[in-house]
Amino acid sequence: MTGDPAEAALRAGRWVKWIAGASNQDLAAIEDLAGLYALAGVHCLDVAADPAVVAAARRGMDWAQARGARRPWLMVSLSDGQDPHFRKAWFAPERCPPTCPRPCERVCPALAIGLSATGRPGVLPERCYGCGRCLPACPLGLIEERDQVLDADAVAPLLQALQPDALELHTQPGRQLAFAERLAQVAASGLRLRRLAVSAGAEVSLAELWQRFAALRRCGHRPLWQLDGRPMSGDVGDGTARAAVTLLSHRRHGMPPGPLQLAGGTNGRSLSQLRRSPQLERACAGVAFGGVARRQLQPLLREAQARGQRLLEAQDLWPEALALARNLVAPWLERS
Ligand code: SF4
Ligand code: SF4
Secondary structure, three states: OOOOHHHHHHHHOOEEEEEOOOOOOOHHHHHHHHHHHHHHOOOEEEEEOOHHHHHHHHHHHHHHHOOOOOOOEEEEEEEOOOOOOOEEEEOOHHHOOOOOOOHHHHHOOOOOEEEOOOOOEEEOOOOOOOOOOHHHHOOOOOOEEEEOOOOHHHHHHHHHHHOOOEEEEEOOOOOHHHHHHHHHHHHHOOOOOOOEEEEEOOOOOHHHHHHHHHHHHHOOOOEEEEEEOOOOOOOOHHHHHHHHHHHHHHHOOOOOOOOEEEEOOOOOOHHHHHOOOHHHHHHOOEEEEOHHHHHHHHHHHHHHHHOOOOHHHOHHHHHHHHHHHHHHHHHHHOOO
């Protein structure tokens, strides 16, 4: 494992992961973004545990590899129970008054509320990644959330089919038993994983993280701790960037062994927030970018779409797209 550039990046604090979203099934955008962020040099692509999504991400990786990129790890995400990352919004459009100014549509960062292929307005499930912004936006309270948690029996065959390099398990307080059960289901797949990432927010105590660590070690996994500072925040501005760094400052003493990676609210301001403390800089193995990574390429995705093309087909848009992707990830890839 020592020759693996991703492991070397974790040791050097230069690890960068791109997060597509645990519920995101927007295949065209996933392929485009996977390709561009792989070419920009990220070490890992973290996508939904869904065969079509994984296939799209692998096509993006193939595109990047054909242009000289190192192939990143493919990570898929699961949860040990209900979790905001594993849900989708839903409403019955026929209940909406025709005069409604559709605030739900305006607040959706994924453009997931609009006309479907059948011409009916509503949530486009493949695009919805469960951020929850639309839920309070509806004045009539018509929007509900629907969980997307995988059944126990489905885990092993799904992982055997997907063959990821790494896995991420989202956990919440009080779920040590559910976490251990998920690990047993993962073990039944027979997969050998390079890392098993645990995504947890501030509400999961250190004592519980040590319990998770013990369960991981019993199964022979090498942990990677994803510090989920402000999940589903939209990743905008200093405030969200600070949340993950603050969580690192609270967690760096007393954490179980394993690299500590920022996520949840991370953006282009995260590194400057981290650099306010040399101790925190040293403690940080890297970063994951989700919403911000998509948002900055969204105009180009839409421009390609308006031409009836994918971004990976619109060669004239590549320089700008790649410059934007590199602008986000290069400061981390190059940090000393
Ligand atoms: S606002 Fe968030 S939860 Fe609502 S449809 Fe859009 S992506 Fe889904
Ligand atoms: S805000 Fe509510 S009523 Fe209006 S379109 Fe959206 S879901 Fe329908």
